Amino acid sequence: MEEQIRLFEIIKSKIPNKHGLTDSIEELLKIGTDSVYRRIRGETELTFSELQKICEKFNLSMDDIFNYQSSRSVIFNHTSVDFLNTDSYVNYLLRLLDELSNLKSAPEKEMLSTWQNIPFYHFLKYPELYFLNLYAWNSTINRELVSYNNFCNSIEKDRIVSIYEKMHNAYLSIPSKEIWTSQSIDTTLRLLEHYYEIGAFEDKKTVLFLLDQLSNLLDTVKKYADNGNKGNEIKTPFSLYVCSVDLENNFILTRNGGNHSSCHIRLFTINSMSTDNAFFCYEATKLIEDLISKSTLISNSSTKERLHFFQLANNKIDTLRNNIKSS
Numbered sequence: 046m047e048e049q050i051r052l053f054e055i056i057k058s059k060i061p062n063k064h065g066l067t068d069s070i071e072e073l074l075k076i077g078t079d080s081v082y083r084r085i086r087g088e089t090e091l092t093f094s095e096l097q098k099i100c101e102k103f104n105l106s107m108d109d110i111f112n113y114q115s116s117r118s119v120i121f122n123h124t125s126v127d128f129l130n131t132d133s134y135v136n137y138l139l140r141l142l143d144e145l146s147n148l149k150s151a152p153e154k155e156m157l158s159t160w161q162n163i164p165f166y167h168f169l170k171y172p173e174l175y176f177l178n179l180y181a182w183n184s185t186i187n188r189e190l191v192s193y194n195n196f197c198n199s200i201e202k203d204r205i206v207s208i209y210e211k212m213h214n215a216y217l218s219i220p221s222k223e224i225w226t227s228q229s230i231d232t233t234l235r236l237l238e239h240y241y242e243i244g245a246f247e248d249k250k251t252v253l254f255l256l257d258q259l260s261n262l263l264d265t266v267k268k269y270a271d272n273g274n275k276g277n278e279i280k281t282p283f284s285l286y287v288c289s290v291d292l293e294n295n296f297i298l299t300r301n302g303g304n305h306s307s308c309h310i311r312l313f314t315i316n317s318m319s320t321d322n323a324f325f326c327y328e329a330t331k332l333i334e335d336l337i338s339k340s341t342l343i344s345n346s347s348t349k350e351r352l353h354f355f356q357l358a359n360n361k362i363d364t365l366r367n368n369i370k371s372s
């Protein structure tokens with residue numbers, strides 16, 4: 046029964062409170078509370094059918110259970126995304142929303158992240174701009190030769206934006222430390238310039254509107270950095286660091302009370318893979334903490350450095366905007 050007890054320990058780490066675990070298993074397996082506790086304590090063995098339901102519900106595999114604390118074998122979870130099937134992308138978003146909501150509900154939580162480009166959480170407030178990332182991803186993976194405007198008209202925007210809003214609200218409640226570089230904005234600018242040059246936008250108004258959204262996004266992040274919080278009612282702490290070292294990966298490390306951590310690695314602009322492996326998360330934590338020590342904190346202090354950082358980014362936006370207007 047050791048593996049069964051370990052299974053519920055893994056699930057506990059994903060749910061903010063003990064009662065949440067009990068209620069979830071009770072509803073999932075259609076059994077009483079006492080029966081749930083006997084399974085959690087390892088007194089009653091799970092049937093194969095019950096184990097299958099639990100693994101599907103909490104996105105677990107048998108490898109997760111047997112190799113949970115292994116330093117040699119690290120199991121990652123990955124959800125494939127197919128934009129030819131809206132449900133595929135929506136299911137991916139709902140999984141992320143569930144993880145964020147669980148983290149938001151935890152009494153102690155923190156998010157540490159490193160970013161080669163702008164963190165996708167900030168795009169959620171500006172959906173048309175985020176759709177550019179979806180468009181670029183879809184054009185590359187599925188090789189669909191349609192305009193940005195037609196792509197946006199083909200997706201279920203209301204359904205998707207509703208989830209974006211919920212994800213953004215959850216993000217606002219989670220204390221965050223983000224590491225950017227002076228080039229973090231460049232990826233989005235290159236996409237805008239590239240797709241404008243190949244005629245992916247039906248008119249200049251579209252790309253200029255997206256540049257305005259990018260300016261607004263930066264203004265929002267600057268306000269977070271000015272105040273050292275996310276500007277919501279509870280003043281959720283926000284720390285922004287600028288690193289002079291090129292960041293090779295986009296890491297998102299979440300801490301859900303105690304020592305539990307989960308690590309996400311962004312893939313292909315949109316998707317990601319994640320693991321709860323304790324050894325991997327420990328190494329990721331050391332990496333991020335080392336990068337923080339080599340970075341400049343520009344939030345709620347270092348006014349000169351903060352103004353310089355955002356002015357440089359806005360100058361890049363203005364340059365592209367002027368080039369497009371004059372073309």
